[in-house]
Amino acid sequence: MDEGLRERKKRETRERIADIAMGLFMARGFDDVTVAEVARAADVSVNTVFNYFGTKEDLFADRxxxxxxxxxxxxxxxxxxxxxxxxxxxxxxxxxxxxxxxxxxxxxxxxxxxxxxxxxxxxxxxxxxxxxxxxxxxxxxxxxxxxxxxxxxxxxxxxxxxxxxxxxxxxxxxxxxxxxxxxxxxxxxxxxxxxxxxxxxxxxxxxxxxxx
The missing domain is CATH 1.10.357 (Tetracycline Repressor; domain 2)
Structure with missing residues (x-):
């Protein structure tokens, strides 16, 4: 079954958040970056981040x-x-x-x-x-x-x-x-x-x- 528009947008949002988070982790280290900072950089709310990732560690291990x-x-x-x-x-x-x-x-x-x-x-x-x-x-x-x-x-x-x-x-x-x-x-x-x-x-x- 082809991916629907809603599913594609959700996947793209998840990938964008993960990519932005990884960029911050690479620049500053995992422990020195907060979920709130990831949310601000991705222009989403903290709740949105946690809707896609259960924990901060899941942001790093997104695969x-x-x-x-x-x-x-x-x-x-x-x-x-x-x-x-x-x-x-x-x-x-x-x-x-x-x-x-x-x-x-x-x-x-x-x-x-x-x-x-x-x-x-x-x-x-x-x-x-x-x-x-x-x-x-x-x-x-x-x-x-x-x-x-x-x-x-x-x-x-x-x-x-x-x-x-x-x-x-x-x-x-x-x-x-x-x-x-x-x-x-x-x-x-x-x-x-x-x-x-x-x-x-x-x-x-x-x-x-x-x-x-």
Whole structure:
């Protein structure tokens, strides 16, 4: 169904408020900007801001619904005969190639990370989003593989998959914050990702480290 005029205007207003808020957060930091200041800059009332965003943190994480849904979409978008691990490997490598925001690889991802690190409330909110992603992915896996009630396998798999992508993402962001070029980061990240997904695909049984 095509988007109606009312829905389009609401979406555009929401996006405008979020964009203005992000500009203020980038300029001054999250904790030093009030919702009232965002409302004034967007030429709307504070109540209007809260009609679109439940909390100030939601203004910053305005794509959180998409972020939570992405892992389940990877499961749903598997190619015929493709395993879940291979689907996530393919998705992650594609994000490296396209510098997609879903893993924080976009231009400005380092700025986003700095703002989060400087705000305890944003750190907490991002932690909540990660937990929501894991629960959403676990539900998707349970549905896809018809898991029995009480079977912990879907949640175990979800936790492992998202832990790997999170570790890789955090490593890349650290390099971005250190000022390394994306070309250097991407080459190292691709190699590290291949090794990490190999471990997921083949298991940890042969991972012994140094033995002497």
């Amino acid at each position: 959180q619904d998409l972020a939570v849904d992405f892992p389940a979409r990877v499961v749903a978008g598997r190619e015929p005969g493709e395993s879940v691990v291979r689907a996530f490997r393919r998705d992650f490598l594609d994000a490296i190639d396209t510098r997609h925001w879903r893993y924080g690889f976009n231009l400005g991802g380092d700025v986003f990370a700095r703002i989060v690190q400087a705000s305890p409330s944003l750190v907490a909110r991002l932690r909540e989003i990660h937990a929501e992603r894991e629960r959403s992915l676990a539900r998707s896996l349970a549905d896809a593989f018809d898991a029995a009630p009480g079977d912990l396998t879907p949640h175990t798999v979800a936790a492992q998959l998202l832990a790997v992508t999170r570790v890789l993402q955090e490593a890349a962001v650290r390099q971005m914050l250190a000022g390394e070029s994306w070309e250097t980061i991407a080459a190292d990240l691709r190699s590290q990702a291949e090794a990490a997904f190999d471990l997921l695909e083949h298991g940890l049984g042969d991972y012994r480290g140094r033995t002497g």
